[in-house]
Amino acid sequence: MSDAAAIRVVVVDDHAMFRRGVSAELAATGAGRVEVVAEAADVDEAVAAVAAHRPGVVLLDVHLPGGGGAEVIRRTRDSEVRFLALSVSDAAEDVIGTIRGGARGYVTKTITGPELLDAIVRIADGDAVFSPRLAGFVLDAFAGAGISADLASVDEDLDRLTEREREVMRLIARGYSYKEVAKELFISIKTVETHMSSVLRKLQLSSRHELTRWASDRRLL
Structure with a gap:
């Protein structure tokens, strides 16, 4: 070319x-x-x-x-x-x-x-x-195999989160450390902690373990 x-x-x-x-x-x-x-x-x-x-x-x-x-x-x-x-x-x-x-x-x-x-x-x-x-x-x-229906069921939960909170949520749920998330998203560790606290509060969860289970159940990992 x-x-x-x-x-x-x-x-x-x-x-x-x-x-x-x-x-x-x-x-x-x-x-x-x-x-x-x-x-x-x-x-x-x-x-x-x-x-x-x-x-x-x-x-x-x-x-x-x-x-x-x-x-x-x-x-x-x-x-x-x-x-x-x-x-x-x-x-x-x-x-x-x-x-x-x-x-x-x-x-x-x-x-x-x-x-x-x-x-x-x-x-x-x-x-x-x-x-x-x-x-x-x-x-x-x-092909109509059902994932679109799954999306509707998680929209309400995800709508509570900002775009950045969603990014932090997925990485934490996959097992990333706060330091690794900060490096991946080019933000500070303190900012990661702030987003994580907000995610747990909005989703009414109490720990990383619960967040991972929540995300896994919804096929977000």
């Missing part, structure tokens, strides 16, 4: 360090195939970047200030851009909700640089791309 045919990409994530890392990785692995034309940190910036740069693919975090990734898709629905969700979350309601919102694929942040490049190229070509462990329940959900 020549430079003229390079896929124009916008990277949307509220963590500047992560955006820069993705942009640098794509510059190193995708030279001549992809070109990062803009970065955005929230919904408004993302919508403006799509309008200004008309990218072929937007790498989109699910949880963003201003309404989340689904809001970006909704506000740019008339454009020809294709969206690939790139998120720390692999929870069913995030994945399925984002795909229903209009994204063509969903991969987690454990993806390697070459894998991400391949996903972008495939999305630009019109394919649907998912991280391996996500594909099964996405197919099940859209």
Whole structure:
């Protein structure tokens, strides 16, 4: 693929360090195939970047200030851009909700640089791309196999939490330490503790053990 045919990409994530890392990785692995034309940190910036740069693919975090990734898709629905969700979350309601919102694929942040490049190229070509462990329940959900009903049952509980509290909740429930959560989300340990206290209070739980069981019962891990 020549430079003229390079896929124009916008990277949307509220963590500047992560955006820069993705942009640098794509510059190193995708030279001549992809070109990062803009970065955005929230919904408004993302919508403006799509309008200004008309990218072929937007790498989109699910949880963003201003309404989340689904809001970006909704506000740019008339454009020809294709969206690939790139998120720390692999929870069913995030994945399925984002795909229903209009994204063509969903991969987690454990993806390697070459894998991400391949996903972008495939999305630009019109394919649907998912991280391996996500594909099964996405197919099940859209085949009417029952996951969509499960989502409805947990919506009320999850609606009590902010987007950041959901991220903290899932990582803690998976066994991450406060220090590991802080490193993963680029926040302080004190902030993790504050979010965790709020999560337990809102969900009326008393311990990490109860939180893990709560999340496991709802297939959020």
